[in-house]
Amino acid sequence: xxxxxxxxxxxxxxxxxxxxxxxxxxxxxxxxxxxxxxxxxxxxxxxxxxxxxxxxxxxxxxxxxxxxxxxxxxxxxxxxxxxxxxxxxxxxxxxxxxxxxxxxxxxxxxxxxxxxxxxxxxxxxxxxxxxxxxxxxxxxxxxxxxxxxxxxxxxxxxxxxxxxxxxxxxxxxxxxxxxxxxxxxxxxxxxxxxxxxxxxxxxxxxxxxxxxxxxxxxxxxxxxxxxxxxxxxxxxxxxxxxxxxxxxxxxxxxx
Amino acid sequence: xxxxxxxxxxxxxxxxxxxxxxxxxxxxxxxxxxxxxxxxxxxxxxxxxxxxxxxxxxxxxxxxxxxxxxxxxxxxxxxxxxxxxxxxxxxxxxxxxxxxxxxxxxxxxxxxxxxxxxxxxxxxxxxxxxxxxxxxxxxxxxxxxxxxxxxxxxxxxxxxxxxxxxxxxxxxxxxxxxxxxxxxxxxxxxxxxxxxxxxxxxxxxxxxxxxxxxxxxxxxxxxxxxxxxxxxxxxxxxxxxxxxxxxxxxxxxxx
Numbered sequence: 237x238x239x240x241x242x243x244x245x246x247x248x249x250x251x252x253x254x255x256x257x258x259x260x261x262x263x264x265x266x267x268x269x270x271x272x273x274x275x276x277x278x279x280x281x282x283x284x285x286x287x288x289x290x291x292x293x294x295x296x297x298x299x300x301x302x303x304x305x306x307x308x309x310x311x312x313x314x315x316x317x318x319x320x321x322x323x324x325x326x327x328x329x330x331x332x333x334x335x336x337x338x339x340x341x342x343x344x345x346x347x348x349x350x351x352x353x354x355x356x357x358x359x360x361x362x363x364x365x366x367x368x369x370x371x372x373x374x375x376x377x378x379x380x381x382x383x384x385x386x387x388x389x390x391x392x393x394x395x396x397x398x399x400x401x402x403x404x405x406x407x408x409x410x411x412x413x414x415x416x417x418x419x420x421x422x423x424x425x426x427x428x429x430x431x432x433x434x435x436x437x438x439x440x441x442x443x444x445x446x447x448x449x450x451x452x453x454x455x456x457x458x459x460x461x462x463x464x465x466x467x468x469x470x471x472x473x474x475x476x477x478x479x480x481x482x483x484x485x486x487x488x489x490x491x
Numbered sequence: 492x493x494x495x496x497x498x499x500x501x502x503x504x505x506x507x508x509x510x511x512x513x514x515x516x517x518x519x520x521x522x523x524x525x526x527x528x529x530x531x532x533x534x535x536x537x538x539x540x541x542x543x544x545x546x547x548x549x550x551x552x553x554x555x556x557x558x559x560x561x562x563x564x565x566x567x568x569x570x571x572x573x574x575x576x577x578x579x580x581x582x583x584x585x586x587x588x589x590x591x592x593x594x595x596x597x598x599x600x601x602x603x604x605x606x607x608x609x610x611x612x613x614x615x616x617x618x619x620x621x622x623x624x625x626x627x628x629x630x631x632x633x634x635x636x637x638x639x640x641x642x643x644x645x646x647x648x649x650x651x652x653x654x655x656x657x658x659x660x661x662x663x664x665x666x667x668x669x670x671x672x673x674x675x676x677x678x679x680x681x682x683x684x685x686x687x688x689x690x691x692x693x694x695x696x697x698x699x700x701x702x703x704x705x706x707x708x709x710x711x712x713x714x715x716x717x718x719x720x721x722x723x724x725x726x727x728x729x730x731x732x733x734x735x736x737x738x739x740x741x742x743x744x745x746x
Contacts, residue, residue, distance in 0.1 A: 263510070264517060264522050354640055354647055355647060375516075378637075382607050382634065383631055386609055400656075401654040410653075
């Protein structure tokens with residue numbers, strides 16, 4: 237597992253997907269890797285404990301070195317402004333260089349990632365910068381939306397249902413079009429976009445079937461019908477789900 | 492955790508999602524529950540070891556009782572024929588009654604389920620029959636498609652990408668329409684439907700970007716460009732993926 241670069245023995249980056257939030261739902265492999273880690277990096281907003289770090293509370297070994305990678309900006313600038321994009325690119329460049337230096341000095345560095353790292357994960361910004369320079373392992377995990385639909389206690393899809401995953405940041409017309417076309421829906425990045433998501437669901441005729449799941453699988457979990465949520469409510473870590481009803485219902489069985 | 496029904500203490504059904512195939516990728520909770528189980532039920536084709544049972548090989552406790560739930564028919568009848576639907580309904584009725592009797596006699600019964608139980612899982616046919624009669628816990632898991640996109644070594648989605656999940660059993664026109672509308676695609680139930688899936692991808696202009704992942708995360712894993720697969724090839728446990736390219740690319744950061 238220790239590849240050589242020329243004659244130098246290096247370490248590796250191991251990105252551990254943490255799953256939806258309940259530490260008992262991370263994979264056996266991620267659990268083992270995190271408990272054994274000597275170097276642990278994770279993203280967070282400046283001045284906050286960070287959701288990824290919170291999930292592994294009590295799991296890190298004594299003496300593990302922590303590397304909080306604090307976002308330089310959050311909501312102060314529009315996310316598509318040139319200034320925001322430049323600041324974030326520098327931030328990722330800087331951390332990619334720091335982690336690369338650690339690995340090339342022989343360390344294994346575990347990078348914590350909420351949900352599944354390859355499903356809308358921030359890790360990809362490090363991954364694209366590092367993958368041609370150091371060995372990287374990625375440990376998949378249960379995406380947040382899977383934990384959320386489990387929390388609702390009913391299947392999200394069955395039979396030939398079509399599931400579409402949407403970001404709440406999409407233009408309202410795009411949201412409506414996709415909401416009309418799919419059987420089941422998972423809508424992420426809600427937060428400040430929730431009013432638009434709600435209007436689009438109403439326009440697509442799906443609002444009455446929509447559920448809001450806040451802090452899915454975590455302490456403080458809340459599951460409510462979106463139509464009954466106060467319009468001023470701005471939930472955290474929230475996903476909107478519409479369950480499929482089983483397109484062309486078949487009775488199951490092997491393929 | 493032992494609820495009472497009247498004065499009688501009953502057990503419960505625990506459906507353990509197994510994830511994509513590698514036992515190291517099941518959740519810490521599923522791993523613990525499966526190793527402690529005294530009663531273990533799982534679906535399989537008659538005369539086959541069964542994929543779910545294979546994943547837990549070496550994990551079951553000595554003396555655990557196994558309940559292979561063998562499908563009465565597989566490919567001998569059209570899956571939408573009345574006879575097939577009737578046979579399968581009887582099969583699920585029968586096993587629901589048997590598991591209910593076990594639970595009401597005080598046993599905890601662990602039902603194994605490949606992938607995530609609430610994402611196109613056969614378990615829902617037992618769940619709908621049992622949920623009003625006995626306590627049921629469902630342990631979520633990494634869906635098969637997540638293991639597959641991880642195996643490709645690149646993010647399936649980033650930025651505002653739209654992901655759509657499709658069954659290969661859908662009519663070709665529906666496949667084409669959804670393939671054109673989404674950025675990223677996961678297509679399941681391929682097998683005998685692979686020629687149709689391939690034609691639809693070509694029609695939607697996505698065939699050159701499509702990957703076929705066979706036995707993802709399992710021994711014998713194969714990852715190939717779909718366009719390069721022999722048309723006569725009929726792969727097992729295969730999923731087709733098209734990666735998103737990052738719609739309206741943003742540089743990441745918190746919401």
